[in-house]
Amino acid sequence: MSAKCWWIKNGIANESINYYDYSEFQNIKCIGNGGFSNVYQANWNSSNTVIALKSLLNGDNITKEIINEIKLMQKVNFHKNILQFFGITSNTSKR
Numbered sequence: 001m002s003a004k005c006w007w008i009k010n011g012i013a014n015e016s017i018n019y020y021d022y023s024e025f026q027n028i029k030c031i032g033n034g035g036f037s038n039v040y041q042a043n044w045n046s047s048n049t050v051i052a053l054k055s056l057l058n059g060d061n062i063t064k065e066i067i068n069e070i071k072l073m074q075k076v077n078f079h080k081n082i083l084q085f086f087g088i089t090s091n092t093s094k095r
């Protein structure tokens, strides 16, 4: 396992990153594409709200940019003009 992949797994294990079961998300529709991800809209059962799921094109290749994005989003999670980062999920049926 790469050090960057370990950073995510360790974050989930020590609860500094929330992990959600993929089955919590319904009505998943693609709404955008970026350089390293596809973005989907979904209904989230736990919060009864609509959220964006950012799906990495290559989940096996966690780059330093992805880690930086997670770190930055966690730091600015309080700001009303910045989307809230809730956590990570994994579509295990795709693996």
Ligand SMILES: Nc1ncnc2c1ncn2[C@@H]1O[C@H](COP(=O)(O)OP(=O)(O)OP(=O)(O)O)[C@@H](O)[C@H]1O
Residues within 6 Å of the ligand: 031, 032, 033, 034, 035, 036, 037, 038, 039, 052, 083
């Ligand atoms: N929360 C959101 N709500 C609605 N659309 C979104 C949201 N997040 C991303 N998108 C859409 O998905 C597209 C790609 O998202 P984003 O730029 O975050 O992906 P990325 O892989 O980080 O791209 P890049 O590497 O080009 O920065 C956006 O241009 C936008 O159209």
